[in-house]
Amino acid sequence: xxxxxxxxxxxxxxxxxxxxxxxxxxxxxxxxxxxxxxxxxxxxxxxxxxxxxxxxxxxxxxxxxxxxxxxxxxxxxxxxxxxxxxxxxxxxxxxxxxxxxx
Amino acid sequence: xxxxxxxxxxxxxxxxxxxxxxxxxxxxxxxxxxxxxxxxxxxxxxxxxxxxxxxxxxxxxxxxxxxxxxxxxxxxxxxxxxxxxxxxxxxxxxxxxxxxxxxxxxxxxxxxxxxxxxxxxxxxxxxxxxxxxxxxxxxxxxxxxxxxxxxxxxxxxxxxxxxxxxxxxxxxx
Numbered sequence: 001x002x003x004x005x006x007x008x009x010x011x012x013x014x015x016x017x018x019x020x021x022x023x024x025x026x027x028x029x030x031x032x033x034x035x036x037x038x039x040x041x042x043x044x045x046x047x048x049x050x051x052x053x054x055x056x057x058x059x060x061x062x063x064x065x066x067x068x069x070x071x072x073x074x075x076x077x078x079x080x081x082x083x084x085x086x087x088x089x090x091x092x093x094x095x096x097x098x099x100x101x102x
Numbered sequence: 103x104x105x106x107x108x109x110x111x112x113x114x115x116x117x118x119x120x121x122x123x124x125x126x127x128x129x130x131x132x133x134x135x136x137x138x139x140x141x142x143x144x145x146x147x148x149x150x151x152x153x154x155x156x157x158x159x160x161x162x163x164x165x166x167x168x169x170x171x172x173x174x175x176x177x178x179x180x181x182x183x184x185x186x187x188x189x190x191x192x193x194x195x196x197x198x199x200x201x202x203x204x205x206x207x208x209x210x211x212x213x214x215x216x217x218x219x220x221x222x223x224x225x226x227x228x229x230x231x232x233x234x235x236x237x238x239x240x241x242x243x244x245x246x247x248x249x250x251x252x253x254x255x256x257x258x259x260x261x262x263x264x265x266x267x268x269x270x271x272x273x274x275x
Binding site: 001002003004005006007008009010012013014015016017018019020021022023024025027029030032033034036037040043044047048051052053054055057058059061062064065066068069070071072073075076077079080081082083084086092 | 104106107110114117118121122124125130133134137140141144147148150151152153156159160163164167168171172174175176178179180193194196197198200201202204205208209212213217218219220221222223233237238241242248250253257260261264267268271272
C-alpha cells in the first residue's frame, strides 16, 4: 500500500532540488526551470492531500489546476522578459544583469 | 507486491532522479529535457491517484506547452553553448546546506506527524468520490458552495493580460 509519507518525501526531494537549483544556477532560464520544479512539488502535495486526507472535497484538485494555469502564464511572461533582455544585452546570466534600464 | 506499488516505485525513482539531474546537469537543454521527464512522471502520479483530468492537464499544459516554450527560449538566447558555468563554491555549499536542512526538516515533520488517511490509493473505498469531468465542469462555473467561478474568471483575465504583455514585452521596437 502506498503510504502518504512516501509521496510527501518525494515532493520534498523535488522541492529542495528546486531550491538548490535556484541558489546555484547562473542562467536565468535554469533558475526558471528550478521554479517550475518547486511549483510542481507543491502541486503534488495539493493533489495527495485532497486524495488521501479529504477525499470528499475538491479543494486540492482545483488548486492544482489553477496553479498549473498560473505557472504557465508566469513562465510565458518571464521568457518574454528574458528574450527582451537577451536582445539588449546579449547575455542572460544573473551576474551580468546589473541594470534595469537601458 | 501489487501493481500499484510497482508503478509507484518506478515513478518515484524516475521523478526523484529526474529532479536531481535537472538541477545538476551543466547543459540547459539537458536540464529542460530532465524537467520534461519529471513533469511526465508527475502526470503518472496523478493518474495513479485516479486524478485523470489533472494528469491530462499536466501532460498538455506543462509537458506539451511550457517545456516547448522553454526549449524555444533556450535556443533563441544562447542555446547549447550556454553552460551553467563555473559556479561559485561558497554559493554552491550554501545552496546545498539550505536544501539539506530543508529536506531534513520536512522529513522530520512528515515522519513525526500523524496522518488521518481516509482513502488509501489503490484500495477502492466508498468515501472516495472520483472527480470526473462532470464534477470539474460543474464546480468550475458554479457560484454555490465549493464553486470556483471567481478564481476561474480571475485566471482568464490573467491569461488575457499575459497574452497582451507577452506581445508588448517581446516585440521588436
